[in-house]
Amino acid sequence: MDGQLTPQDVAALRRSVAGPVLEPGDEEYGRECATYNLTCGFRPAVVVGATSEQDVVEAVRFAGRHGLGVAVKSAAHQVTSAAEGALLITVERMRDLVVDAGERTVRVGPGVRWTDVVPRAAEHGLAPIVGSAPNVGVVGYTLGGGQSPLLGRSLGYAADHVRRVNLVTADGEPRRVTAESDPDLFWAVRGGKGNFGVVTEIEFDVFPVTRFYGGGIYFEGEHLADVLRAWRAWLPGVGEDMTSSVGVQRLPDVPMLPEPLRGAFVVHLRIGYLGSAEDGAELLAPLRAAAPALIDLVGEKPFTAIGEIHQDPVDPMPYFDRSVCLEEFDEKAVEAFVDLTGAESGCTLANIEIRALGGAFDREAAVPNAVSSRGLPYVVFGFAVGAPDEAPRLRGELERVMDGLSPWTARRNMVNFLSPDEATDAEGVRQVYGPERYDRLAEVKRTYDPGNVFRFNHNIVPAGA
Numbered sequence: 001m002d003g004q005l006t007p008q009d010v011a012a013l014r015r016s017v018a019g020p021v022l023e024p025g026d027e028e029y030g031r032e033c034a035t036y037n038l039t040c041g042f043r044p045a046v047v048v049g050a051t052s053e054q055d056v057v058e059a060v061r062f063a064g065r066h067g068l069g070v071a072v073k074s075a076a077h078q079v080t081s082a083a084e085g086a087l088l089i090t091v092e093r094m095r096d097l098v099v100d101a102g103e104r105t106v107r108v109g110p111g112v113r114w115t116d117v118v119p120r121a122a123e124h125g126l127a128p129i130v131g132s133a134p135n136v137g138v139v140g141y142t143l144g145g146g147q148s149p150l151l152g153r154s155l156g157y158a159a160d161h162v163r164r165v166n167l168v169t170a171d172g173e174p175r176r177v178t179a180e181s182d183p184d185l186f187w188a189v190r191g192g193k194g195n196f197g198v199v200t201e202i203e204f205d206v207f208p209v210t211r212f213y214g215g216g217i218y219f220e221g222e223h224l225a226d227v228l229r230a231w232r233a234w235l236p237g238v239g240e241d242m243t244s245s246v247g248v249q250r251l252p253d254v255p256m257l258p259e260p261l262r263g264a265f266v267v268h269l270r271i272g273y274l275g276s277a278e279d280g281a282e283l284l285a286p287l288r289a290a291a292p293a294l295i296d297l298v299g300e301k302p303f304t305a306i307g308e309i310h311q312d313p314v315d316p317m318p319y320f321d322r323s324v325c326l327e328e329f330d331e332k333a334v335e336a337f338v339d340l341t342g343a344e345s346g347c348t349l350a351n352i353e354i355r356a357l358g359g360a361f362d363r364e365a366a367v368p369n370a371v372s373s374r375g376l377p378y379v380v381f382g383f384a385v386g387a388p389d390e391a392p393r394l395r396g397e398l399e400r401v402m403d404g405l406s407p408w409t410a411r412r413n414m415v416n417f418l419s420p421d422e423a424t425d426a427e428g429v430r431q432v433y434g435p436e437r438y439d440r441l442a443e444v445k446r447t448y449d450p451g452n453v454f455r456f457n458h459n460i461v462p463a464g465a
Helices: 007-016 031-034 055-065 114-122 138-143 183-189 221-237 277-288 302-307 331-341 387-406 426-433 434-450
Strands: 046-049 068-074 085-091 099-101 104-108 161-169 174-177 198-205 210-219 242-249 265-273 293-296 299-302 317-324 351-356 378-384
Touching: 007 046, 007 055, 031 046, 046 055, 055 068, 055 085, 055 174, 068 265, 085 378, 099 114, 104 114, 104 299, 114 138, 114 302, 138 198, 138 221, 161 183, 174 183, 183 434, 210 221, 210 277, 210 302, 221 242, 221 265, 221 277, 221 317, 221 331, 293 299, 299 302, 331 387, 378 387, 426 434
Parallel strands: 046 085, 068 085
Antiparallel strands: 099 104, 104 198, 161 174, 161 198, 210 265, 210 293, 210 299, 242 265, 242 351, 317 378, 351 378
């Protein structure tokens, strides 16, 4: 039964690994289990702070001998379960990072974040397909697809450009997984999140990109309808070198924000363009004309400033979230979005964002993978900040907004945006992937994890279980 370990069991585990082994009550247990979302802490029976692939192998084999499920923590930005009674493997100590400028590849350990990779690659004039928040972990982001606010519409998902994954599967065996060695597993792990093992290294392509034209333009929230209509009309005329989104934000009154934004209700237009600043300014003219700007931060920037497009928060906080993908965003959807989130809506969410996808996001990768959201034109993400005792109200507000968009909502969704509630709903996860893709994932799961050892995630149940 999960969590039923004797002191002798734990002592044996300590002898078998180089990293720390921690139990509830140990001084460092809380720090080792800490997460970015303060409402979603880990509470495992035992923690192994892995320092190497061999530590991971020993931890997984120990879990197998004692009937424990296994959870994994790297940057801990997307935690779906407390993993009570389980063995938690933390991988922050595994931070190897190698840039091969000649091959245009990067190899990283599972504890590496994009904030580590971006400057190292930039030294060679190269850029990875990093997302809106560069402080997240490379592996978790990539296994869920990985959607970039700058390179995605021209190059696709980060998962599309993975060359190799080193993985310890549920039987405790380390594997070097490529399209040639294990085609089904390689297909599944790129998009199937953490269902198939513990990643100990990943190798992926990087690209000769050094700069962009982009950033954010903030408008007063009262201009939401004007900005959305201008953005919707503008989207069909831009190429794959332009990526954009619109966020509706109720910002906190904090000193770190410039005066016009403190405690303000704003519309935040996010822009990432790979062409020249001159062409970018011409393309943006219709959006800049949509309403008076409070602050216009769009300009020529080095690739290392990609985080300035979204300005996502960095410090841990308590929050709740929901997401949906939309099949379309027509005039009636614009009206509904304004009614649900605008000045007269009573909405209290910190951020509701709609991202335009399309372009290379729609195209299958050269080596196909399990990414769930291909072909969907928009994703909407809602974010509510608050303590656990506010959960009913905040979840209700998220539900009101997302359900209000249901006439345009797709069944499939973007895995990296799933909330804990969504990720632990078995039928919901099946819908996120679609039945054909999910059934194939379940067959791969039956082959490599028939006992569902890796279940504290966006869980795919082994076929036949």
